[in-house]
Structures are given as C-alpha cells and as structure tokens.
Amino acid sequence: MRYAETGFNLEIDLTRGNIERVETDPRDTELYLGGLGTNAKILWDRVPPEVEPFSPENLLIFSAGLLCGTPATGCNRTIVSTISPQTELMAFSMMGGFWAPELKYAGYDKVIFRGKSPNLVYLWINNDKVEIRDASHLQGKGAIETAELIQDELNEPKAQVAAIGLAGENRIYYASIEQGRSSASRLGVGAVMGDKGIKAIAVRGTKDINVAEPAEFIELCNEVLEYIKFRNENPIPGVMTILKGLGSPQEMATHDEKWHTENFMWGNARVRRRDFWNEEIAKEWKETMESMQTRLISCYNCPMKCGATITPTGQPTYMMKCFSKLTYTMAAMSDLEFGFKIAGLAQEYGVDGYSTPQVMAFALELYENGILTDDDFPGMPSDNEGRFYWLLDRIVRREGIGDVLANGTYWAAQQIGKGAEEYAHNTIKKHEQLPLKLSMLNPVYFLMYSTGEKINITQIEGQFPQAPYPKREHREAFVKDWFQVPDEKFKQYFLDWEPRGENSNPYYPTVQMSCDIVDWQERMHYIDDALGMCSGLSSFPLKPPYHMHNYPKFISAGAGIEMDEDKLTQAAKRYRTLVRAINIRRGMRRKDEKPPEDHWKKRFPELEKELLDTYYKLKGWNNDGIPTKESLHELGLDYVSEDFVERGILSDDEGTLSEETSTETEKK
C-alpha cells in the first residue's frame, strides 16, 4: 500500500488522444520525494535539451505534492513543470488552491501531458473515468469564466478546474494557469498549456488518501495548528507589518502601503517616490479596498487568509492575493482602484501579475524615448490608464506591437533593437523581477538572486530576517524562541549582525555565513515544493510552523518513508541538483547567474566573485556552476555525470573541463 501518495500518474498523449494510468516506482519517491522532485526526474529522463518549449516533445506536468490531500495544514500546492518559453530553462511554477488535493482524491499524483492536440480540448478527470473533451466552444473565454462553464456543463460544482485564458491560447510567454483563487503564473506555463491545445483540466475525486502512522501524523498536524494559533497571537516585533505573521504577505488585509509604495520602484522599475504615501492616499486606498473587497479567503485546509474576493465597480468578481495588488498600480503610476480593475481583466486573460505590468511600462518607456513610435501604437489612447488597457489587449491577442511584447521584455528588446536592451533592465535569466532597486549590496540576496532557479526572489528568501535589528537586546529576544534553525550557528550569525559598522552589509554576514544562510533558505523552499506545502507556512515567513525538525517526522508518519534530517537534506539536495542539471544541459552557466546590473547602486565585484565561488563549492558545483562528478556521485546521480561527459559538459578524467576550454565552448 502507498501512503500519502496514490502511486499512479496519468499519462496523456494529446497527439494520439491516448490516456494511460501508470503506476510509479516507490523508490523514486524515496529519492526525489514527489512534486517538484519527481517532476525534475521525469523532465531529466524524458525531455532532452534539444527539445524546444513549444515542441510536442516538451512535457507539461501537473503534480500534487507528496503530502497534498493528507490532513497536513496548508499542504495544497500544484507544481507545474515544463520547459519555459521565456527562459528556455526548466519552469516550475506553482499554485495553491484546491486542485492538487482533488487530484489525489481522484487517485493520481500527477498528470503528464505530451504531444499536441490538433484542436482545443479540456481534460475531465472524474475518479477512474478520464476523458479528453472538445473545448472549441471555450475558445477565447476567460480563465475564470471557463472554470464556471465547465462546472456547469459537467453539472459538477465540486470539480476543481485549472484553466488558461486568451493569453495561454495565444502563447504569451508569461501566460498563467488560473485556478479560482490561485494561479501558476511565472515562466509561461500557461503558454505551453495553450501550445498543447489544453484549455483546462477539471478534476473531481472521492477516494481516500492514507497515511502510514495515523496517530503520530495527526499529532504532528495538531502541533502545527497550535503553533499557527500561537504565531497569529504573537506577531514578531521589530519587523514591518507584512513580515510579522505567517502566510504569504497579508496584502489583502493590509491598508498601510507606505513601505511598498516608497521603497519599490514605479513605472518600468525605475522611479522611487519617497514621499508618496500620505493621509489622503491612505484614506482613498482604504476606501477602494473596503468598497471592492468582500471577504478574505483561503486555500484548501489552511486557516491563513491570504486572498480576497474583489469586485471592481462594473466588473465581475475575481480572487486576488499577495503583491499583484500593487504591481499594475505602480507600473502605471496610478492608484489602487485602477490596479484592482485591470488585475481582474488580466486574470481572465490569464497573465502573470509580475511580468505583465512591467512589460507594459517598458513599452511605454520605449515610446517616450522614441525607440518605439506612433506607428507602433496605432489607435492607442492618450491617457495613461487607457494605454495600459490598450496594451494589455494588444498583448494577449498578439496584435501589432503586442506580438513583440508578448515575449517579455528580454526577447522584445532583442527584436526591437535600437538600444531597447537598455530598457529591459530588470530581468534575471530573461525573466522579469520585482521592481526593487536598492543602495547597498546584500550578500545573501546577491546569492539568492544569482543562483535561484525558481527565478523569483520570494521563492528563495525567508527564514532568516531580511535586515538586522538595531539593538542587541532585540536580537537576543528574537533568537530566544527561534527553534526552527537547523543549526545553532544561525542564531549567532543574527546576533552579531549590525545595521552599521564592521558587522554590516556587504561584508557581514561573511561569505561563508551568507552561503550557509542561502543554502538553508533554498533547501526549505525545495522541500516545500516536493511536499506541496505552501511556503507561507514554511519557507517564506519568519518562525514558521513547518521546519527542518518536524518535516522528517511528517514524511515518516505520512508517507511511511523512513526519514531523518540528514536524509531529507540529502534528498532535497539531490533534486535541487537535478533541476540545475536540467538547466546546465540546456546551456545555463555562471554567466547567466547575476542580478540586474542596477539592482544595487553599490556593487563589489571582488566580493561578488568570492560569494559565487564559495557558494558553488558548497553546493558541489564547479566554477562554472556545473555539478561536479564527485558531488553527482555522492547524490546517486551518476546518470547525470555520464550524460554530462557524453555531451562534453564535463570531461571524463578530471570531472570538469578546464576553464579555457569552457570559455571556448561558450564562444561558439
């Protein structure tokens, strides 16, 4: 009997219309856990680096995490993996909501799509009955609208639906997959779904999910719930409001946006408005929020209320979460009301709330600077907000300039030329980032930005405070009940961290400490992504209920896999390395691992080099960021090094090619 997981995947061949239910190998679960981990294994095995994102050979995998569907609070995430059209690397975008547990109750851990459907279809999974159904009547429909239409036509209000909008159908490089209150929106997973001709996946399940040691498991769950209650009643002092509690940043419950609006950049990630926030704006935005918001809402089996239902005047209701609250507002230099209105439209179209506003602001900046001209914007309204609506519409339809912008700032700049590259200044690995521009280099963030392969800072950071507390006594108070640390040394790192002087950024945390901190933070995120846990209860906030000490017990009692902290660390390292291996095989190298040039004003090239050198070493990667034969062997990934040698990525004798040769290869 399989515990926590179902032990079955659905294999869907869209080209032939074939559906198979395939039993999985329990040994893979032990090695790669599930979710992201086993997704990476499948992509490594079945998608060679020559495969283009929009090739029928590319896979699109929807996976529930290992513990999704068990009573573990907040464990509800769907991990969508494929090759991204934007970065041409492995994309793993994720969504909360209700879809993954429903898939488990239907009896499957993953749905794996290959091939391409000749016409638009949707998949209907109803326990053992799985059908590919015609979706031609849903063409062009909004993502949320589609979900409702499908529930109606199946007469299954309890079916959970993940769908794309027009943007996915038209293969916009930052198209999302929407599912009620949640979306997998980064890295263009919606575009791959559209390319494969899948409009939606509806799922309904009424089967049991078993756990291996029921009494132990439920006790662990109860402890987590108790600790959540404790944390809700005891917010962390001395940090800004959105970092005090659990969950993803409580943007839907927060009215005070002084920090975001004055510290994040407006427009095309350029303009800082230091004295923006005042009483009048505070009042106006609060009124907007209160008049449009109906209720704070949650994902499956989670008490945190990170989302909200929003009804802008004259528009349909939609569900919003987190920072998409401000991305459109700030890109357009507008107000919250505009932000809410356009975000509703954008969600129906199914586009990423981070990239989309930035692409539009980028286009208008090119226009203002004469790189794009009136000829590129025929019929564009003259008012600022009107321009954003107009651009959004062109982009999702790939009309005129929209067809260029639909590929994101990096590719659009390449295509436009004439110096447009200078304006696509806020990407990492070709993907748009949060509009943050800061002064002093932060060594920890430097490493996370450079080496993160989820390519979104919020998916790497967490656990360790973002800034030092000014007073030692406050730091001492902070570490007192900080039991989540995997090692006591982290407490000392924090105690000695000062805002100014010798023990401050950029030389403190020291290189070694920074590497340790990043390694810990990243590990926690990778574990979450295999288990299907929301990072809002684990890797993202300070002092979370899930951590390195209780996770092994959850896996043992839940999935029946013997686990301890070392074994879990090793497993996470294994599939983290596999994700890197997939990207290395697709050409990613050290040269790609850098934050935007202007992310910090004060840069320290020598320190940055040392940081990267040391971190690579800690991770078992060579100086070009390639996992070494030795470290691959240690992780049981000899099949990766064999492949690397065969492709000339690693040399047979010493494990790595000499630096010279590697640079030579690069030049080609």
Place this chain on the structure above:
Amino acid sequence: MGEKKTKIVKTIKIDADLCNGCRACEVICSAFHATPKYSSNNPARSRIRVIRDPLRDVYVPVYAGEYTASECMGRDKYVIDGKEYDECAFCRASCPSRDLFKEPDSGLPLKCDMCEDDPPQEEPLCVQWCITDALTYEEREEEVEEEVEQEEMEIGLEALADKFGLDKIMDTVARMSMKD
C-alpha cells in the same frame, strides 16, 4: 405527567461570515471517522460539507442530519442579502435528491455524531480545527419533561382518534368484535 429531567444540548454555532472556505472541517471529520482513526481522509465521506461558491460569496458549512428515504414534495431556495443559495442548501438530510452525506462507495447515509469518542473529545473535531472560529461549540443543559412512554398500539390509536374521533373508533371496534 412525566418527571423533569436534564439533558445536554450540543450545538455547533456556524458563523458563515467567518468562514474562509478552506474545508479543514471536512478533512478532519473524515480523518476522525476513518478506521483506524485518522488512517485516511476523504472529504467525500465527511459529515460536514462546506457549500462554497466564492465568486458569489456563498459559504455554508452544513452538518449531516437524519437519513430520509424520500425527498420532500418540493424544494426550497433561499435568497439572503441578495445572495441566492443552492437548492436545499441549509438542509442537513442525507436525501435521494443529492449526493451529499453518503458514503461514496456504498451510498450508505452519513450522520454527524458530534465526534463521540472514548475518552470524550472536548469539542467536535471540526470545531477544533476551525481556528478562524466560523465553527464554535456550545453545550447547555436543558430541563425537559420526560414523557411517559406510550406503547406502539396506543400511538396508532391516538392518531386514529385524532382523525376519526374516539366514538367512531369505539363503534368500529364493537362492530368488528360482533362479526367474530
């Protein structure tokens, strides 16, 4: 007249305005009622279901009540504060009209038992797991008059007497006994 007795009335108070729609109540209910306890979970087996339609702001946790063999002669539909609720949304019955509160494999009816347990639980599990406080538990003692138990035939006769009057019954009984 019967004696005065006290009985404990167990109430789960549902504040639909506080419901965040997460369905933790369904998860823990089905886990608690699994055999062995907590060995599996499956919301389809839960004795509480959240009727949830976020875009219309509909959140109604409903508990499984009595089984009914036949459905009502008609159905009801509530509109409250401009929100239209599903047909029979507030009804607790395990009823042929819908798939709610039935074991998914056997179709056998499910009924909330307030998590009867040994040793007893402080509160039903759904309440314990609803930390947003949409579900709270109240217990109170109520004095009730214990009715003298009637025999089966007496209950039947009383119903006939209500319908036809006692005289007519006595006449009928007399006539029937003469036939013998």
